[in-house]
Amino acid sequence: MTKKDTAKKNDRSALERLFLHALKDMYFAEGAIHKAFVDVARSAKLPSLQAALTAHCEETRDQTERLEKVFEIFEAKPKAISCEAIKGILEESSNVLDQFGDTEAADAAAIFCCQAIKHYEITRYGTLREWARELGRMEAARILSELLDQEYAADQMLTKIAEDRANKVAEGKIAAE
Ligand SMILES: [Fe+2]
Known part of the structure; x- marks a missing residue:
């Protein structure tokens, strides 16, 4: 770490350091989520689900770039720190999909897993946006607001x-398309 970096670190408030910690966490999460969504999109059975997940995969890639902004x-340099929460959600999702991927409930299970991921992102982006506002970084708050809207x-x-x-x-009431 250079002298300049040390000075910058000391200049940051605890809130700003916490913000950057959470941002690095989301930078890691978006990368992991992108990979998981690509797999889920490939295995989706309903064409509407496949199309929606594929489109959202593209959006997720773009979100990583906006986090860099x-x-x-x-x-601060874009840096990922391992996020145990999203790793846990993705591991659980993978277990659920292993268990139900070959049943009529495959797509319902995929949606169940994807919504858990989306809700995780919503909670993190909501807090990050409020902290960016509090820190007076309105452009950052605007970007985070857009990400939040995409997740909703x-x-x-x-x-x-x-x-x-x-x-x-999943209930066996209608056939898959
Ligand atoms: Fe996302």
Whole structure:
């Protein structure tokens, strides 16, 4: 660490250091989520779910780039730190999909897992946005607000696919498309 870096670190408030910790955590999470969504999208049975997840995979890649912009605003290097919470959610998702991937409930299970991931992101982006506002970094707050809106939209889209078809297919009431 250079002298300049040390000075910058000491200049940061505890809130700003906490913000950067959480940002690094999300930078790691977005990378891990992208990989998981690519796999889930490939295994989705309903075309509507496959299309929605594929589109969201692209969005997730773009979100990682926008997090890099937030790092830049805070004059920090983009860095990922291992996030145990998302690792746990992804591990559980993988177990659920192993168990139900070959059943009629495969898509309902995929939506169940993806919504847990989306809700995790919603909680983190919501807090990060409020901290960015408090720290007076309005451009960062605007970017985080956009990410938050995308996560809400993805969550609602999953609910709609579940209600329209996936839950009924899982129940054996209708056939998969
Ligand atoms: Fe995301």
